[in-house]
Amino acid sequence: MGTLMNAVQTVLDMGPSVMLPIIIFIVGLIFRVKPGRALTSGITVGIGMIGINLVIDLLTTTVGPAAQAMVERFGLNLTVIDAGWPAISSITWAQPIAGLMIPIVLVVNLIMLGLKWTKTLNIDIWNYWHMAAAAATAYIITGNVIMGILAGIIYTVFCLIIADKTAYQVQEYYGLEGISFATGSAAGYAVFGIPAAWLISKIPGINKINVKPETIQKRFGVFGEPMIMGLIIGAFLAILGGYDITGILQTAMTMGGIMLLMPRMVKILMEGLTPIQEGAQKMLQGRYKGREIFLGMDAALATGSPAALSTGLLMVPITLFIAVILPGNRVLPFGDLATIPFFAALIVPGRKGNIVHSVLACTVAVTIGLYMATDFAPAITQMGEGIVEFPEGAAQISNLDTGGNILNWVFLKASELYNSVF
Structure with missing residues (x-):
């Protein structure tokens, strides 16, 4: 087990910018893409991922301090700190069962593909940690390895089903x-977010509101450009944080840059994927008479959409506000605030980029997520003891990505039920 964990950690330490090119190259060869073209595709995808990660890091380092400034300015006092997905993923991989989940998730995916139970080949191995988190939760709570593995497998099945059901909307809207x-995070928030968005679209009056980046640009001209929208949202966050004029302008420019740069980084990544898609379609058409196969990718690609990114950024102050007024909530959102655009990734396409409907739907999903994250805090705190350093002033830790995710929370409750019965 120690050797396996060391091998897993070595691979993970390479990061997605190294892992993806290797995976894309191997997948390309499987789909009979010429080795030279498969290699070029892999490297291009890796470069695109480097660009995306640079912009995401910029987003995180901008939103994080702004959120912290809001917390301090408005004197928010909640005892469970949202430690963010990087800390929780580190906690996950430190659990004994986690290393087993990478091959198990991959085998389950391939079996489902072979049986035609899914169309998605999930090559986003970097994010297999979500499945491992479900497995680790069940294992830690029950002490039963089989229960942990079963939880990870069921989580995988849920994610693949949701990926299939939303694939056409993702492809059409995001191009x-x-x-x-x-x-896992996008799939979990879609469980509540998609139905909520549909119901919101049926409410008289609200159903007539149709605010999209395209309509904003058409109505307001240059002020509807994605980078100008970024400037406005960035300035809004900085003002809420109590920044001075220099800080407001710097934050505004950074957000404007993010809104302009992210779609271009996604475009580079997609250039690398095109030969692999063509190879897959050609092989499958010959062998399976036109059977479709989707490449499961990181929901970070959704941030190339101004609507998804705007929705996520607008949710930052809204999430903090909800956390303060929500009876029974003890979680102070912080670490995962910058990743809310990923939570919106599967919600925005169903509303065709309508920012108002998407924000309202995300508000419903995040509200429920805060209650689940509060309930999840003891388990995540137990898992993290001695592995990560807790934030100053935190009695417990949790997070929105994992603790506030229904796909994880159900396994927490199932594990607690198992303990009470057995």
Whole structure:
């Protein structure tokens, strides 16, 4: 087990910018893409991922301090700190069962593909940690390895089903041909967010509101440009944080840059994926008479959409506000605030980029997520003791990505039920 964990950690330490090119190259060869072209595709995808990660890091380092400034300015006092997905993923991989989940998730995916139970081949191995988190939760609570593995397998099945069901909307709205999102955080928030968005679209009056980046640009001209929208949202966050004029302008420019750069980084990544998609379609058409196959990718690709990114950024102050007024909530959102655009990845396409409907739907999903994250705090705190350093002033830790995710929370409750019965 120690050797396996060391091998897993070595691979994970390479990061997605190294892992993805290797995976894309191997998948390309499987789909009979010429080795030279498969290699070029892999490297291009890796470069695109480097660009995306640079912009995401910029987003995180901008939103994080702004959120912290809001917390301090408004004197928010909640005892469970949202430690963020990087800390929780580290906690996950430190659990004894986690290393087993990478091969298990991959085998389950391939079996489902072979049996035609899914169309998605999830090559986003970097995000297999979501499945491992479900397995680790069940294992830690029950002490039963089989229960842990079963939880990870069921979580995988849920993610693949949701990826399949939302694939056509993802492809049509984001322009990502042959792609689906099997990322656990996006899938979990879609469970409540998609039905909520549909119900919101039926409410008289609200159903007439149709605010999209395209309509904003058409009505307001240059002020509807994605980078100008970024400037406005960035300035809004900085003002709420109590920044001075220099800080407001710097934050505004950074957000404007993010809104302009992210779609271009996604475009580079997609250029690398195109030969692989073509190879997959050609092989499958010959062998399976036109059977479709989707490449499961990181929901971070959704941030190339101004609507998804705007929805996520607008949710930052809204999430903090909800956390303060929500009876029974003890979680102070912080670490995962910058990743809310990923939570919206599968919600925005169903509303065709309507920012108002998407924000309202995300508000419903995040509200429920805060209650689940509060309930999840003791388990995540137990898992993290001695592994990560707790934030100053935190009695417990939790997070929105994992603790506030229904796909994880159900396994927490199932594990607690198992203990009470057995």
